[in-house]
Amino acid sequence: MPKALPLIDTSGPICCSPVAAAPMSPDDALEVALRLKALADPVRVRLVSLLLAEDEICTCDLAPALGVTEATVSHHLSVLKKAGLISDGERRGMNVYYRARRNSLVALCRVIDPNCC
Amino acid sequence: MPKALPLIDTSGPICCSPVAAAPMSPDDALEVALRLKALADPVRVRLVSLLLAEDEICTCDLAPALGVTEATVSHHLSVLKKAGLISDGERRGMNVYYRARRNSLVALCRVIDPNCC
DNA sequence: GCAGGGATTTGACATATGTCAAATATATTG
DNA sequence: CAATATATTTGACATATGTCAAATCCCTGC
Numbered sequence: 001m002p003k004a005l006p007l008i009d010t011s012g013p014i015c016c017s018p019v020a021a022a023p024m025s026p027d028d029a030l031e032v033a034l035r036l037k038a039l040a041d042p043v044r045v046r047l048v049s050l051l052l053a054e055d056e057i058c059t060c061d062l063a064p065a066l067g068v069t070e071a072t073v074s075h076h077l078s079v080l081k082k083a084g085l086i087s088d089g090e091r092r093g094m095n096v097y098y099r100a101r102r103n104s105l106v107a108l109c110r111v112i113d114p115n116c117c
Numbered sequence: 118m119p120k121a122l123p124l125i126d127t128s129g130p131i132c133c134s135p136v137a138a139a140p141m142s143p144d145d146a147l148e149v150a151l152r153l154k155a156l157a158d159p160v161r162v163r164l165v166s167l168l169l170a171e172d173e174i175c176t177c178d179l180a181p182a183l184g185v186t187e188a189t190v191s192h193h194l195s196v197l198k199k200a201g202l203i204s205d206g207e208r209r210g211m212n213v214y215y216r217a218r219r220n221s222l223v224a225l226c227r228v229i230d231p232n233c234c
Numbered sequence: 235g236c237a238g239g240g241a242t243t244t245g246a247c248a249t250a251t252g253t254c255a256a257a258t259a260t261a262t263t264g
Numbered sequence: 265c266a267a268t269a270t271a272t273t274t275g276a277c278a279t280a281t282g283t284c285a286a287a288t289c290c291c292t293g294c
Contacts, residue, residue: 069254
């Protein structure tokens with residue numbers, strides 16, 4: 001599952017919306033769907049939104065901000081991590097800090113955007 | 118559920134990524150998540166991909182192209198319709214034709230893209 | 235009106251998902 | 265080392281989801 005995603009390789013400018021260039025292979029579609037699924041939850045949307053605005057946040061601050069337990073936050077973080085949308089947690093003292101991977105988000109948009117290129 | 122989505126109003130240029138402008142309200146996050154969820158399935162990604170490339174396609178052509186039954190296609194079409202990502206089916210003769218709502222897809226990208234504006 | 239093909243709905247099923255409490259792990263400080 | 269604070273994992277649960285077969289609905293052409 002946490003394999004490299006050729007379609008959403010963040011190293012370099014991605015363009016020419018693969019979704020608009022049918023027929024899309026089932027494998028490619030699965031990769032895109034997995035990324036989208038990772039974002040397709042209201043709590044995770046807010047989580048990413050917070051990370052985008054705050055640069056880095058620890059689990060203990062995310063939990064109250066999102067109104068769920070830390071266990072639930074951990075679960076959501078792991079989903080987003082597997083999809084490459086956020087960084088691996090960075091332990092500093094007793095806290096673990098996360099940050100958004102802006103490039104991955106941008107790349108995902110490019111793949112979906114029919115107006116891209 | 119099939120209510121108007123202020124965040125993803127396709128009438129006019131949408132910009133200034135709401136996701137990147139935290140804190141995002143739970144209501145707004147839910148709307149975005151619902152749209153994303155509608156796309157977050159490999160079959161639906163391919164379905165939309167086909168529609169983007171072909172302008173319009175009927176259910177009977179989609180089923181074999183996607184490798185699922187027509188019942189399943191109908192289900193996916195209904196999910197995409199509720200999310201506003203495709204048009205209502207247009208009956209012509211015995212077939213029903215669907216087309217992608219490019220603007221809705223583009224708008225969804227804008228909402229998520231951290232680099233938008 | 236009836237028989238046919240196409241589309242949708244319904245019912246049923248297995249699987250996936252989101253959540254929390256409790257258990258476990260990791261780090262700091264006394 | 266003991267006690268405390270933060271994080272993650274595990275187990276359990278309810279709910280949502282994707283799929284198909286069968287029933288039903290629509291349209292066309294005899």
